[in-house]
Amino acid sequence: MVGAEDLTMFEQVAIAFIDEDGYPSTIPLLTTRLNGDVKLRLPKGIADNWIERKKVNLILNHITPIPTGGYTDRRYAVFRGLSRVMDGIVRVEVERAYTWDERVTPFPQYVEVSTARARRYLEGIGKRLGETFKPRIGxxxxxxxxxxxxxxxxxxxxxxxxxxxxxxxxxxxxxxxxxxxxxxxxxxxxxxxxxxxxxxxxxxxxxxxxxxxxxxxxxxxxxxxxxxxxxxxxxxxxxxxxxxxxxxxxxxxxxxxxxxxxxxxxxxxxxxxxxxxxxxxxxxxxxxxxxxxxxxxxxxxxxxxxxxxxxxxxxxxxxxxxxxxxxxxxxxxxxxxxxxxxxxxxxxxxxxxxxxxxxxxxxxxxxxxxxxxxxxxxxxxxxxxxxxxxxxxxxxxxxxxxxxxxxxxxxxxxxxxxxxxxxxxxxxxxxxxxxxxxx
Amino acid sequence: MNTYRLPQEVEDVLEGALVAILTVVNEKNEPVSHPMLPLYDRDRGLLYFTSSILFSKKLEYIKKNPRVSVLISHREYVNSDKYHAIEIKGDARVFDQDLSREWQKLLPLWRKKEPYIDTYLKQRFALPLFWERAIIEVRPRKVRVWRDGDLEKEPEYYIVGG
Structure with missing residues (x-):
């Protein structure tokens, strides 16, 4: 369940699902307050039945743009699960959720926990191309x-x-x-x-x-x-x-x-x-x-x-x-x-x-x-x-x-x-x- | 509407977007989404992302299923005069034969969006694995545009590639 307070921390809200054409689709959602609750609503042009009872990703994203260029203050939350849609209002029965907020987990730490994955990827490429790969820093x-x-x-x-x-x-x-x-x-x-x-x-x-x-x-x-x-x-x-x-x-x-x-x-x-x-x-x-x-x-x-x-x-x-x-x-x-x-x-x-x-x-x-x-x-x-x-x-x-x-x-x-x-x-x-x- | 390339105002938004949500398809045919920095090459009509091998799962997914979608939305995240909410479905390719150098051809596009990137790059030795990066190239196929970012209006559709 995404609370109203959670949503105030993110400006960009979207839902992703696999469309009928086999491509994934990522759709922006509207957030509206109804009887004190925050509701996530589909935009125009997206029918309820395209998403109903599908495995979806609900993505909440935030960055703070820097006036001189670029951005900072990154955070996102992803909720994965089964969607329920009625009258354009989206609910997700969350099966798995993960978040990253660079104020909580600074970027160097975020990078550090993924080191093993990176090493595996390098080894995989090395096997494919028949040579040893290392990070090249001179x-x-x-x-x-x-x-x-x-x-x-x-x-x-x-x-x-x-x-x-x-x-x-x-x-x-x-x-x-x-x-x-x-x-x-x-x-x-x-x-x-x-x-x-x-x-x-x-x-x-x-x-x-x-x-x-x-x-x-x-x-x-x-x-x-x-x-x-x-x-x-x-x-x-x-x-x-x-x-x-x-x-x-x-x-x-x-x-x-x-x-x-x-x-x-x-x-x-x-x-x-x-x-x-x-x-x-x-x-x-x-x-x-x-x-x-x-x-x-x-x-x-x-x-x-x-x-x-x-x-x-x-x-x-x-x-x-x-x-x-x-x-x-x-x-x-x-x-x-x-x-x-x-x-x-x-x-x-x-x-x-x-x-x-x-x-x-x-x-x-x-x-x-x-x-x-x-x-x-x-x-x-x-x-x-x-x-x-x-x-x-x-x-x-x-x-x-x-x-x-x-x-x-x-x-x-x-x-x-x-x-x-x-x-x-x-x-x-x-x-x-x-x-x-x-x- | 069929079109050989993306409409100009869509390209303007892509050029100015600071963040996009890239959705790939995992081995269970489920969507997996990542906020990423989009780099649009107007000359080639192709959208690029670079992905560190630290976060390489998406690369493996794309290699198995190249279908992806990209969402640009929220006015504040687009540094351009005009703003539209845009969803692109496309076919992606991963370039990872030269993880150290190949992505650097995208630096001019990256620099426009994050002018401080060179400062970080000079300290490449500090986070060496972060700078081993694959290129994800997305060729747009279908585009949905909510003009002026108005999600209460019907979107426009484009099929790209003639």
């Missing part, structure tokens, strides 16, 4: 999406901090910096692809129906941009390249220290999602990311330059480790229901909203307290305190998460802000070391 964009290229910022910033801390102690070799950056970037890209590969096998990415540019994985495998074999080849190649660069640096700069740090990086990156450890699935993903993107990268970079490990380097790695961990942590919030469904028990999935916000606030406070401690403990120059300038941004991240908690699309802005906060704070920290050395 080699660069395929690579960009598959490896999640923009997230390399999470490697570049800790490398900058390690380099800055070494520079403050009077060490800087640009070639070694480049090698370090290349090796670590390879391991990071391998981590991203391996993460998608195992999340696909373990079901977390397939379960996720509301991915965003920051959450739900790269979707490269889900969308068929790369297949599983290709993904495995990509992450293996990157892991091997990263390990080779690590081996070279170990031989030339310090066998024990670089070997240990490289092995730690490879271990944490691979077993972040890979069985049997599946660290992210057991609530250890956040600590793995903290260790990997904090101490491992910063210490590794610092050691490659200075050939020593000091408390100053360790403490400088903590703020960025926490902030990169918080990128993961905040990005996991929209994934929570799907991660739970797939048994991926990240830290957020184990928390209530209050606990989750408490952890976020605590980690942000710990980040800035550590920055404050560095010059207080005489482990770095006072100039690194410029990194505290991002504190208002961190507060906005917290408020944004609190306000939009769990809504993937409303959280996109705050997830982006959170990445910016990590990048800005880390860059200021690195700059603080370099300025401190110059003064």
């Amino acid at each position: 080699l660069f964009w395929s690579f960009f999406r598959t490896v999640r290229l923009p997230f390399l910022i999470a490697t570049a910033v800790p490398v900058a901090i390690g380099t800055g801390a070494a520079f403050y102690r009077g060490f800087f070799d640009p070639l070694l910096l480049l090698l370090t950056l290349v090796g670590l970037s390879c391991i990071h890209l391998a981590l991203n692809v391996a993460n998608d590969y195992f999340d696909t096998i373990l079901g977390a990415d397939i379960a996720n129906k509301r991915p965003t540019p920051f959450s739900g994985g790269s979707r490269a495998i889900i969308y068929g941009i790369v297949n599983m074999q290709e993904a495995r080849l990509i992450y293996t190649s990157f892991f091997l390249t990263g390990a080779a660069v690590g081996a070279y640096l170990a031989v030339t700069r310090g066998l024990l220290e670089i070997s240990v740090l490289t092995c730690m990086g490879l271990f944490l990156s691979y077993f972040y999602t890979a069985p049997p450890l599946k660290l992210a699935y057991r609530g250890f993903g956040e600590i793995a990311v903290f260790l990997g993107f904090g101490p491992v990268i910063v210490l590794g970079t610092y050691f490659v330059q200075t050939q020593r490990i000091g408390l100053d380097a360790i403490i400088s790695s903590i703020p960025i480790g926490l902030l990169i961990m918080l990128i993961l942590y905040v990005n996991e919030i929209p994934d929570t229901p799907y991660d739970r469904e797939a048994g991926k028990m990240t830290l957020v999935t184990r928390f209530t909203k209050k606990q989750a916000l408490g952890f976020l606030a605590g980690s942000l406070i710990a980040t800035y307290l550590t920055i404050l401690l560095i010059p207080l403990l005489n482990l770095g120059p006072t100039t690194i305190l410029i990194a505290l300038a991002s504190a208002p941004l961190a507060y906005r991240v917290y408020r944004g998460v609190e306000h939009n908690f769990g809504d993937p699309y409303r959280m996109i802005g705050v997830m982006s802000l959170n990445v910016k906060n990590a990048a800005i704070t880390g860059s200021l920290l690195a700059a603080g070391y370099i300025i401190g050395a110059a003064l």
Whole structure:
């Protein structure tokens, strides 16, 4: 039964049926109010008996035209069933109904639930034409999406901090910096692809129906941009390249220290999602990311330059480790229901909203307290305190998460802000070391 | 009335329509309807739709039964000086051999109706499967026109194709 209120949401009302000539027919309907009820009436030229007791579609449709062209605010409802017509008034005994309202189900989510159908269609065409079909977005964009290229910022910033801390102690070799950056970037890209590969096998990415540019994985495998074999080849190649660069640096700069740090990086990156450890699935993903993107990268970079490990380097790695961990942590919030469904028990999935916000606030406070401690403990120059300038941004991240908690699309802005906060704070920290050395 | 092509005022409405209801026939010989963006090629006298493979059921139905109907109705949804409510019955074909590129030949028509389409297309990598699209070409056969959109008046009928 279509209520009067339902109908006020739609301007276009029509009925479709199979006509006597074998073609479907789609006829506009008039809506009239009669004794408080809304009646659907056939237009002139359409006889009752053309439609009576036929299987029909009743379609209600709405768009809001945009004055400058195009439209927005789409919604429709379709009621399928048997029609009854008397004196031009149409009734439908509804057997099945479905609706879409983009305010309720945003378009990206609407698209996401149809992914499997699209893949089947591509496979069908592939079989028919005897070749493999993939979505064609070009080699660069395929690579960009598959490896999640923009997230390399999470490697570049800790490398900058390690380099800055070494520079403050009077060490800087640009070639070694480049090698370090290349090796670590390879391991990071391998981590991203391996993460998608195992999340696909373990079901977390397939379960996720509301991915965003920051959450739900790269979707490269889900969308068929790369297949599983290709993904495995990509992450293996990157892991091997990263390990080779690590081996070279170990031989030339310090066998024990670089070997240990490289092995730690490879271990944490691979077993972040890979069985049997599946660290992210057991609530250890956040600590793995903290260790990997904090101490491992910063210490590794610092050691490659200075050939020593000091408390100053360790403490400088903590703020960025926490902030990169918080990128993961905040990005996991929209994934929570799907991660739970797939048994991926990240830290957020184990928390209530209050606990989750408490952890976020605590980690942000710990980040800035550590920055404050560095010059207080005489482990770095006072100039690194410029990194505290991002504190208002961190507060906005917290408020944004609190306000939009769990809504993937409303959280996109705050997830982006959170990445910016990590990048800005880390860059200021690195700059603080370099300025401190110059003064 | 028999006609070789659609009357000009009908073509005007088709060119200005922002949305059409496309009805196809499923395997149980029942109608299945979808609101879609109609693209009318006046030179060829053919009506086009593009359908993402994400929503590909209709494509399979058309391949099995090419008979379709298209409804243009509601004044606000037609960006043209004149408005008529129009129902077209026609024969449809699906073009899906090159899902990535072939539909782009319809971009000039699409752009006229959704000027912002290029912005979305530049971000094709964001929704890659959405931009893998088949073309549905509809050759009009029978047309019913409620002049000025007045559904209380008898419609006019046209048989297209001579």
